[in-house]
Amino acid sequence: MGENPKPVKPRLRTWIWVSVLVTVVCGGPLALLVWGAIAFGQAGDPKPVDCAQAMKWAQATLPKSARERRCATASWLDTYVTADFRMPRAEVAGWLAGTYPGTEPDKQEFCEPGLCLNVQYGQAVEPHGPVAVDVKVTYEGETALVRLRAFNT
Structure with a gap:
């Protein structure tokens, strides 16, 4: 039992x-x-980000007249920030001069029909290391397409 x-x-x-x-x-x-x-x-997949935040990282400000804004960031070994927007063509030179003073745009063959600007910031200016900024402007009649790429070097 x-x-x-x-x-x-x-x-x-x-x-x-x-x-x-x-x-x-x-x-x-x-x-x-x-x-x-x-x-x-x-890793490295771009993710949408607020354009004000992206432009701050690139030591720039978004023009008030900017429209069709698209900004993204990607990180892996380096951090990349991109900003694409359109603005009036007549305001581009003033925006570039105010945003990156002391730099002159390159009017090279591969930048036609627009211009390119390459800027580098050192350690003292940028807390996350040296930053390089490439700006390419393509003119579309009275409008300019601005493509800003910033990355730490």
Whole structure:
């Protein structure tokens, strides 16, 4: 009537512990490897960001007349910030001179029909390291398409 249940055999208990140990030893690094692959695959993907924040990072301000604004940031080893917007063509020179004083736009062959500007900031100005800014302006009649790219070097 009061039969005792059969105790688990020592051999079965040993195999359970061996299985758990193998799972932890092999599964842990495998899970870490899968997580790393997923994180690495998403690294550097551009993410939308507020244009005021993006322009501040590039040591610039967004012109009041800017429209069709699109800004993004991407990070992996370096941080990249992009800002694309349109503004009146007549205001471009004044905006560039006020934003990056002391620099002259390059009127090179590859910038036609517009202009390019390359600026570099050193450690003293920028808290996250030296920053390079490339501005490319393409004229579209009375409008200018401005493409600003900033990245830490």
